[in-house]
Amino acid sequence: MQPKGQIISVQGTPIAIIQQNDADYISITDMLKAKDGDFFISDWLRNRNTVEFLGIWESVHNPHFNYGEFAIIKSQAGLNSYKLSVKEWIEKTNAFGLKASAGRYGGTYAHRDIAFEFGMWISAEFKVYLIKEFQRLKDEENSVKKLEWNLQRTLSKINYRIHTDAIKEKLIPPLITKDQSGTVYASEADLLNVALFRYTAAKWREKNPDKKGNIRDEASLEQLVILTNLESINALLIRQGLPQNDRLQKLNTTAIQQMTSLLSNPTTKKLNR
Numbered sequence: 195m196q197p198k199g200q201i202i203s204v205q206g207t208p209i210a211i212i213q214q215n216d217a218d219y220i221s222i223t224d225m226l227k228a229k230d231g232d233f234f235i236s237d238w239l240r241n242r243n244t245v246e247f248l249g250i251w252e253s254v255h256n257p258h259f260n261y262g263e264f265a266i267i268k269s270q271a272g273l274n275s276y277k278l279s280v281k282e283w284i285e286k287t288n289a290f291g292l293k294a295s296a297g298r299y300g301g302t303y304a305h306r307d308i309a310f311e312f313g314m315w316i317s318a319e320f321k322v323y324l325i326k327e328f329q330r331l332k333d334e335e336n337s338v339k340k341l342e343w344n345l346q347r348t349l350s351k352i353n354y355r356i357h358t359d360a361i362k363e364k365l366i367p368p369l370i371t372k373d374q375s376g377t378v379y380a381s382e383a384d385l386l387n388v389a390l391f392r393y394t395a396a397k398w399r400e401k402n403p404d405k406k407g408n409i410r411d412e413a414s415l416e417q418l419v420i421l422t423n424l425e426s427i428n429a430l431l432i433r434q435g436l437p438q439n440d441r442l443q444k445l446n447t448t449a450i451q452q453m454t455s456l457l458s459n460p461t462t463k464k465l466n467r
Contacts, residue, residue, distance in 0.1 A: 200212075204225075209225055211331070214293065220306055220309035222301075223235070225313060225316060229317075244315075245267060252290075255290075256289065260288045291304060313325075370392070374392075374442070382428060384396075389448075390446075391409055395409050424445050427445060
């Protein structure tokens with residue numbers, strides 16, 4: 195696959211950058227155009243300091259570096275008869291700090307560490323501007339990534355809120371109907387069931403034949419808390435002499451209020467984690 199490239203401009207010279215194996219490689223073929231005179235990358239490779247630097251870099255980053263071949267090359271570096279191409283360097287030493295690329299972004303590329311060193315061979319000023327432009331590119335990429343991350347985070351929050359609201363709608367008791375408020379319930383337990391769950395125990399079993407437990411076995415933590423409160427409130431209302439239909443309406447309103455309050459309480463959310 196052709197590596198995806200980007201272009202930076204260093205002192206008016208367009209320079210391509212590609213990524214391979216999650217590492218940035220800068221075109222030293224492009225960089226060479228900024229050097230005055232007729233020079234070749236092979237001229238840079240003839241320099242003994244260059245060979246020593248490349249050898250040290252590969253020894254740090256490349257576990258498959260061929261030290262035997264490197265020693266031979268190092269012994270010849272600097273001699274008038276010494277000549278080495280990038281292709282020969284890669285093939286003999288198994289190096290990956292330099293790469294030859296074909297296609298749209300063709301040319302010789304160097305890992306950014308090596309490219310910065312190559313920039314010094316062009317000029318100290320060029321190296322400084324190269325690092326500056328490269329860092330600007332990386333800062334822009336990080337800004338885009340941060341924006342994308344914030345967008346994903348915002349979407350996750352929205353989805354969580356939608357999910358949470360759906361749960362709330364499921365838990366918050368519905369208002370009882372006129373028919374329900376006018377019905378006489380055989381037990382106070384069923385009165386509380388209707389106020390909180392909308393159904394009597396028998397009606398719930400009829401609607402949930404696959405459930406093993408009863409209506410209260412399937413209740414959530416919040417529902418159980420409110421059920422306990424409703425039992426106390428109902429006992430007080432009975433002492434006050436309120437008829438069953440009036441008590442049902444009051445209990446249902448109380449259940450809705452308390453569930454709404456519980457679901458919006460941060461402490462309750464922590465208990466459910």
